[in-house]
Amino acid sequence: MGRITQRDIARLAGVSQTTVSLVLNNRPGAETRIPAETRDRVLRVIRETGYVADPLARRLAAGRNRILGVFTYEPVFPSATGDFYHPFLIGIEESAEQVGCDLLLLTSAPLVDGRKRIYHQDHRLRLADGCVLLGRELDREELARLVAEGYPFVSVGRRDDAGGPVSYVGADYGSVVRELVEGARGLGHEKFAYVGHGAGAESFADRHRGFQEGTAGLQAVTLPPADAxxxxxxxxTAIFVEEYADGAVILQAARARGLAVPGDLSIVTLGDPTRPAPTDIDFTGFRIPRAEMGRQAVEVLTELIEGGSPVQRLLPCEPVKGLTLGRNNVA
Amino acid sequence: MGRITQRDIARLAGVSQTTVSLVLNNRPGAETRIPAETRDRVLRVIRETGYVADPLARRLAAGRNRILGVFTYEPVFPSATGDFYHPFLIGIEESAEQVGCDLLLLTSAPLVDGRKRIYHQDHRLRLADGCVLLGRELDREELARLVAEGYPFVSVGRRDDAGGPVSYVGADYGSVVRELVEGARGLGHEKFAYVGHGAGAESFADRHRGFQEGTAGLQAVTLPPADAxxxxxxxxTAIFVEEYADGAVILQAARARGLAVPGDLSIVTLGDPTRPAPTDIDFTGFRIPRAEMGRQAVEVLTELIEGGSPVQRLLPCEPVKGLTLGRNNVA
DNA sequence: TTCCACTGCTAATGCGCATTACCTGAAGGA
DNA sequence: TCCTTCAGGTAATGCGCATTAGCAGTGGAA
Structure with a gap:
């Protein structure tokens, strides 16, 4: 039941293994060196036997794999955050298919202190030619090590440097949040609140920066999510909420106090739900171009693997008009 | 920036490559042969350099990988059917994580005549130790070839033999459909219709068989989906619909004709939606244990890889009470 | 005739690892 | 003293392929 190898083909076609390899790879320069007759003979045997090269041996000899890794710091499929990550994967899969690569989900990474870690005893990253990293917070040390080792990887979401530039395809939270704030100012709002971490993960920091730029010179407080x-x-009069789910909480609470939204109070959510939340509320906010981020991440990764230099891209977020931002009616 | 190899470790530790390999694999019998001192020296160098063995080379030499392939005949992530396949993947991922394997999504398979094919010029199946196959219809010839080559694989969903037994973890459609029919008979129904293919894919055939067994001796017509x-x-008085979406179509049409469901007509859907469909209708029918099928498929696959014999499992489907099956009120 | 170029191939090598066969030195036994 | 045994290693080999170097034969130019 042993697999068919090039040697078998060679024997059957009456040529050497080298010739089979040459015919298979159809190298320029070699094509003239192998007469059609020989080539046909070899190809016929290959067809008859149904031979296909072992991709493993191939990569071992040639150094490439056409496997792209996908590492997620948070679980992708199961769990609550699954729905949030799904669109990224759609884009990643789509793009991988186009460039003819397979996707390796690094699911075997064990949990260490409640988080997945790339580097652990016997890590599998090197199975792939390069890797897409997914997750709100990436481990700074691990990133630094990846950079230092020169391993090709692309983060989905902007990342600060880690001992060197980190390639990423992120969402331009700063701009869209600032625009939303400016929109609110145009509607007469002058007193703002920001609910969220505003720091830690880059995505939070970027949103908060946009908020601060937009509210420069005005009253603007920041509250942690717990104090939503x-x-x-x-x-x-206008509350900007980092997490969609917290927006729902605040809306609920506002209504309970008899406040009309957006009549008495405006609420803006800054992105798609990452936690289960009622999505029937038509919040003003924006959409993260998740599928597109996934797609472009794979594009960038393949360029990187080909020897390209680090790439950093920010994609615009599409504002969502929604029904929770209105004119400021407070004296 | 060349990768670190065992030879590098060997040089740094002042031993041979063989010794490094022995230390790494910690073979029984060899453990006594390498004194703690040497072993520690090697391990220290490994830790310092962050060396990890190239899994590809490892597999080439030893034959194992801890990579499980996932091949889907229909696109998994994008597209309409995405939601249908998602639960399978949840189970697969979960199980893979438990057994410490990574998942290789065979996304690079090109479309040939509108379908993905496993075997094509330069297929990648062999990258993985074994493979989970997903899709309503698997190509019989490809299955036969997999069987013939002795490649370990498990189908999610029952499959007919293909030149030999095919391992699968399927859903027991036959039983649950027959039970549903019997339930309907208990409610006075005597004239039945089945809307669907009823043949072709095993899952359709199984449902239809259950239907026919249940309706033996009674009036029972079968209509293709197009004539829903x-x-x-x-x-x-009772219509059994293979596809959830077609059930919605029929319900719509029935109401348009002034028929009450389930007052005048009962409708039973045979499984979860595979096409986008309004899911707010509380159809009587059953639930496919998709996540569990995925989980068990991986279990079976790992056993197969370890040298086990083909396994065939049918999992029970959970009946859903629903609101579309009622007593037969027709004279 | 000698040299060269070109055609049509093949032998040899190495990718990084696991494995097998062997080698060396020292201790123990007869 | 010689033979074994065993501990502690190493050299050699092969997995299936890609690649490089090279070889035999032929035809033409100098």
Missing amino acids: EDALGTDA | EDALGTDA
Whole structure:
């Protein structure tokens, strides 16, 4: 039941293994060196036997794989955050198919202190030619090590440098948040609140920076997510919420206090739901171009593997009009 | 920036490549042959350099990989059917994580005549130790070839033999459909219609067989999906619909004709939606244990890889009470 | 005739690892 | 003293392929 090898083909066709390899790879320069007759003979045997080269041996000899790794710091399929990551994977799969690569989901990474780690005893990253990294927070040390080792990888989402430039395809949260703030100012709002971390992960920091730029010179407080409802205690007329789910919480609380949204209070959510949340609320906010980020990440990765230099891209987010931002009616 | 190899480790530790390999693999019998001192020296160098063995070379030499392939005949992520396949993947990922394997999504398979094919010029199946096959219809010839080559694979969904037994983890459609029919008979129904292919893919054939067994001796017509609405033209009082989406179509048409469901007509759907369809309708039918099928498929696959014999499992489907099956009120 | 170029191939090598066969030195036994 | 045994290693080999170097034969130019 042993597999068919090039040697078998060679024997059957009455040529050497080298010739079979040459015919298979059809190298320029070699094509003239093998007469049609020999080539046909070899090809016929290959067809008859149904031979296909072992991709493993191939890569071992040639150094490439056409396998792209996908590492996720948070679980992708199961779990609540699954729906959030799914669109990224759609884009990644689509793009991988186009460039003719297979995708290796690095699912075997064990949890260490509740988080997945790339580098662990017997890590498998090197199976792939390069890797797409997914997750809100990437481990800074691991990134630095990847950079230092010169392993080709692309982060989905902007990343700060880690001992060197990190390739990424991110979403331009800063711009869209600033635009949303400016839109609110245009509607007469002057007192703002930001609910969220505003720091830590780059994506949070970027949003917050956009918020601060937009509210420069105006009243603008920042509250941690845990204190979401306290935002109602401030005199802010427009609340910007990092997490969609927290937006729902605040909306609920506002209504419970008899506040009309957006009549008395405006609420803007900054991105798609990452936690299960009622999605029937038509929040003003924006959409993260998740599938497109996935697609481009794979593009960038393949260029990187071909020897390209680090690439950093920010994709625009599409604003969502929604129904929760209105004119400021407060005196 | 060349990768670190065992030879590098060997040089740094002042031993031979063989020794490094022995230390790494920690073979029984060899453990006594290498004194703790040497072993520690090697391990220290490994730790310092962050060396990890190239899994490809490893597999080439030893024959194992801890990579499980996932081949899908229909696109998994994008597209309409995406939601249908997702639960399978959840199970597969979960199980793969438990057994410490990575998943290789064979996305690079090109379309040939509108379908993906496993075997094509330069196929990648052999990258993985074994493979999970997903899709409603698997190509019989390809299956036969897989069987003939002795490649370990497991189909998600029952499959007929293909020149030999095919390992699968399927859903027991036959039983649950027959039970549903019997339930309908208990409610006084005597004239039945089946809307669907009823043949071709095993899953269709199994449902139809269950239907026929259940309706033995009674009036029971079968209509192709294209003629779904014609089912209303028959005098059937209970319509069994292969595809959830077609059930929605029939329900719509029935209501348009002034028929009450389930007052005048009962409709039973045979499984979860595989096409986009309004899912707010509470159809009577059953649930396919998709995640569990995925999980068990990986279990079976790993056993197969370890040298086990073909395994065939049918998992029970959970009946869904629903609101579209009622007592037969027709004279 | 000698040299060269060109055709049509093949032998040899190495990718990084696992494995097998062997080698060396020292201790123990007869 | 000679023979074994065993500990502690190493050299050699092969997995299936791509690639490089090279070889035999022929035809033409000098």
